[in-house]
Amino acid sequence: MPSPQDYQENTPEALTFKQLQQLQKQVKRPKSRVRASGWVVRRLLRVLTKPFRIIFRPKVIDFGAIATVVPSQTYQLGEFTINWQGADTQKPYLYINHADNPSKIIWHTPAGQNFIAGAKVHLEIIEERGSVEIDENRKSQFPNQTVDRIEEAGDFLVIFGRLQESRSQGESAQYALYFRTSGSKQLDFYLHIIGDDINLAQLRFATSADEHFYGFGEQFSRIDCKGYEVRIVTEEGGIGRGDPGPKTLNLLGVAGTMFSSYAPAPHFITSKMRSLFLMNTEPSVFDLREKETASVRIFSNRMQGRILAGETPLELIELYTAHTGRMAPLPEWVNYGAIVGMQGGTRLVQSVWEKLRAFNTPIAGFWLQDWVGQRKTAIGKQLWWNWQLDENTYPNWKELVADLAQEGISVGVYINPFLVNPPSEQIQGRRNLYQEAEEQDFLVKDEAGEIYLVDNTDFAAALVDLSNPNAREWFKSLIKEEILGNGAKFWMADFAEAAQFDGKFYSQESGLSYHNQYAVDWAQVNREAIAEVGKEGEVWFFNRAGYLKTPLFSTAMWLGDQNVTWKENDGMPSALKGLISGGISGFSINHSDIGGYTSIAYPILLALGIGFKRSKELLFRWMEMNAFSPIFRTHEGNQPDANVQFNTNDETLATFSYWAKIYAAFAGYRKKLMAEAATTGYPLVRHLFLHYPDDPNTYKIEDEFLLGSEFLIAPVLKPGATSVNVYLPIGKWVHLWSGNTYGNVAQGMYQQIDAPLGQPPVFYRQGSPDAQAVLEALKEKGLLN
Template identity: 65%
Template sequence: MKTPWQSSYSVTYPQYTVACSGWVLKRFLRLLTEPLKKLSRWKLIPLGNISTSVPSQSFKLGEFIIDWQGSNTKQPSLRISHQSNEAKTIWQTSPGSSFVSGGDVRLNIIEERGSIEIDEHKHADFTHQTVDSIKQEDDTLVISGRLQSRKTASKEPKYVLILQTVGSKELDFQVQIVDGNVNQTQLQFTTSPDEHFYGFGEQFSHIDCKGQWIPIVCEEGGIGRGDRGPKTLNLLGVSGNRFSSYAPMPYFLTNKGRSIFLTNTEPSIFNLRDPYIATIRVSSSCMQGRMLCGETPLDIIELYTNYVGRMPALPDWLNSGAIVGMQGGAKLVRQVWSQLRDLDTPIAGFWLQDWVGQRRTIAGKQLWWNWQLDESTYPDWQQLVSDLAEAEISVGVYVNPFLVERPHLPNQAQRNLYREAIQQGFVVKQAEQPYLIKSTDFSAALLDLTNPDARKWFKTILKDEVMGKGAKFWMTDFGEAAPFDGVYAHEAGLLYHNQYPVDWVTVNREAIQEAGREGDAWFFNRAGFLQTPSQSTGMWLGDQNTSWGLNDGIASALKGAISGGISGFSINHSDIGGYTSIANPILEALGIGFRRSRELLYRWMEMNAFTPVFRTHEGNQPDKNVQFYTDKDTLVTFSYWAKVYAALAVYRQQLMVEAATKGYPLVRHLVLHYPNDSNVYKLEDQFLLGSDFLVAPVLKPDKNSTNVYFPAGEWVHLWSGKTYGSLTTGTQQNVPAPLGQPAVFYRQGSKAPELVLNALKAQNLLNFSPSRQS
């Protein structure tokens, strides 16, 4: 993994103000003006003209070919190809139009409980471009010139575009604008109406992002994100939008075999709304990134993960069964464990997130963020851990980078971690005081991970209070809420906000390594950025609603897993049944409240049995939702799908080898294996597990069948043995999918499914029908 070069010039960043919106009236006014802002945002730096005195010529950088059409043409342009296939365009500029431009902007950033809105206020833009010089030295090409404003000719900031080979298929680029008043850089390139864009990290509303405007800033996912819900969520600023993502990535690959990613940590925007021109802009006078050349989408993912890193295989103990999400103390855990044991349920671990104790907030039940065992909730913790370990079941807990001051618990010798961190200067500050960040109806201090001593201190917490208390795994929550206006020990907020989640998972990974527990202890995180795959041991998709919503329900979990997989998050999963409920009878009667139904829970189980991790979550309102332990039928159904998940263990192990060595995701979009089949480009409701299993989960209520697209080849229905599809062409067919038998198929002739089939048949798991009772 090569680190991008340092800029040769000083880098300028936009000035910005940060506000917590607070006032409902102010938020209401923002909502009214949002359509106009969306219209203007993507035209902020329009396409300009280009002129040059440099004649046409070609250059060879390693195996890359740079073709410049210059002063002897009417419309200068730049094209990059590769000697392996010169007809294929890796990157090309629009003839006669500028490809480098810049802006002088000021940012207004609104942060509200982890949700981020960034408005750009333009002072000037520099859209017209001249190319004055092109020089090559070894495997580096330097293109330089000037930029001109549309409105004034007084300023002509210089720019330098450097292209440099990294490997035979990787080409680094750096665009530096040399002027103190330019603080935003934009790069333009051509596309076409039939080019489809995938990636951008975890995207929950769109898998193909062509035609969209994608901001790359880590933030809370939001509640609803455009699905129907209480309007107060919009006014409070926590509803999110279609591109709110805990783990965005400044990266894409396309069906035409093209791929670009940025290595900047500053917020950036990918504008794909124009059918013919795409733009990338970043809040800096310096843009850095890499272009990739691969024969197939999987080749590109392998090249991309050379840089961002690859996730390790799951521990064997985790791959063998379900992770049971529980709260309520040891007595309830033992009761449910007994019921699951009677059903021979394969259990990898009990995830007991309330190990630190619970508090009641406006969001429901939340935890005390003081990372020590609450002995009043689990008075016989060590005995419980020991008994579960004897049954080869691991115990998991919950951790995040926030700290609150908890009232002293009688008869417990607890440390005050909040006070320890503040006294030693380990938290993010605002002016000279701890920066207290609002979360629901309480505030918390955030660890300053730019401070090496703070990182070292928190690693001791993980080693002593988490692993030292017998926990083998934990949820590594949050990471997306680092304030832009926070005062950090060694970094500025604009540059560090997106980097924070990378450092957060790194602290957790290093704690495992320092404890000598690599490959045994495990954590799963939701927030991420560019190099998170190199440090994470497992991703989860954050807080979906307990609904059928397209943007924030079961369908969004599938889209997030698919787009995240393309983006390097190869091992990912969602909460079975979702997390967020608004279980208010009045709101439900109006159609804007929701809670987890039995049918939704069962359909989510069906889907997640064919993903990397099979884990339940009680949600924010446990008593209002159907749980896997609600009654005998839910327990039987959960046990059944846990067994199906376990039957796939050997196949998943094979896929995890590919993930660790090549970066391939376990859950895959069909374009990764069928890039020449135009029918798969816009599919959002089915996926491949590896290359051999095709899964089309039921994502709508009251459905007993589903339409499935079968790419060329014969596909065998897992439950009935019936063959679907055509050897020569892709086909669309309606397939029965009653509860208990989702539309799952394996590729005829492939050897890998044989082990799965044998395991399913050995346990008589090919015929199951759960109850639909409410």
């Protein structure tokens, strides 16, 4: 096993890949204290002091110096050229080119400054109902870097050096940075820091004030993240995320922040066609606040990632998703109608079905999340988390499923990886799944070895330990028997962002490294259950929590619980931003709840102007937006009776039916895009930058999108608005509703477009065969009259 001394003595021949693998096992992660937010006074103090902690908090690692005795040299790794400007220059730095475009720098370090650093930190982690706060308490930092040797070792190029503590006469540590090609356009890097209990590694790189950063998984407040610090940890999205609302949400620890995300990814693509991602599962932080430099730090002493070489954003997405996996096309039947989300039992479903039939509404499925029965909680109605059919709520279930199937309509349900120990009167002769899991030791334990109970509103639940292979098989059997065995053809696979940082897992893995991975394992369990019964391409599920390799297993994503508001950080605009940014990071088939989910409709809060509930206008505008997304699905929300629903009256039913028909008319085009996503990783919903990377006007656009390459949609995102100032990229664009042509073949332009209710700005590319096919389908159904 190599030691720090070995780095000074080893010959290149001794640095084998086997030794690199051994080094990877020498992982040090920060120690942490994990707790809930606790009693209100402590939480209040934390909320009140947060601005001061942000202002006076030192950087985790300061900028540092770099020193070297290694002269300038050039190295070749496959088609990559790694250039070291060293001791014979005033400001040493490293830069990388690729043979496809030798004049373009795909990655480079700041001239005359450190690019590798480390620190010793202790983490204070606060978990509250899936929301996560992480304070990095720095004990010491190692910002000053030397480059002592650069050597070629087999397939690797290795940079060896030391890191010096910031204080004079401080401690030092050794590091090794390895590069190796993993394909003609993929360059892997592996950083390992050894010494003095360093448990945080950082990599810095150069950028510029005009470089824009996209990706990072689903990001709901910003698509371009330049100027911000983005923490990559799977967590609850939060309620409000900085938007105005009840301040008690801050006290409860569930408000979230601008960059709280159910499905983040340690990945970016920039406007200068640079791309990098990490392969670690530990939380990471991308600091993009400086104009000329950026950094990524990981809660570990080792960092593994990949630099990509591509000439267009779509090429970079294709290279990235070759590693993460790509989402398969949805079953064909999903494309031909709405997914009707409702609750209330068999009779109510039949009643709503009759009303929808009266409007000739295309229906792909009824999503009946209360199939397991409901309980009343502090936030409204929630389900019994004991994943079996409740025949009191749904008598004659089999007949209902069969009747719907005769009309080509599928039935969907709901599950999550938590279990609640239900009272005996609720079970009524059925299985107690909590008890089964407890008896077989399938539940995550706490530090005392007891079942780790997680608070969720006003009840507690236990999380199934998916690091246990037997627990995974058991849960897959539940999906096969209780869901598929009862005729359901799709389901929401909820949660998975709350794997405990201080949990004791069967695999003995650290909670810090397993927290993000749990979401991937949850998607894998659901996907394997489908495959093992031979239902691939027929049955599907949608999940909200995700991480790097979720696209390999998920059949569809959904964007979680937006507020039923127009607000930027957690309302309708945030759903659009999450859809667009997630697509850049491989979540190619994604969608949001029509109308949002979370309302705070208590009369006193509404009277004070800090509560909110779904309006008819918001519902209609959200229908307009989602008709051009991969899936058209409603959700009643957490307080159904307080909110306008798709079936509130004949007007809402007629409007819902109309937009479901619009959605169905795009079926052929969506199927083509899904096939493309499966082979390339391209998202269905795309930022304009993906097709117009040379147009700087597209870089900051966050309120319109492309469906594929042929349709442009600018949804109405403000209440009372009847027109939208739309940016039309270069070319001629035809307005879907009027047939008028806009745009310029020489350059992009802004155009003010009328947008009354029922006519959001939608355009198609002039002369597009794909658009013409959709147009004919719309005309055939009389939908453009």
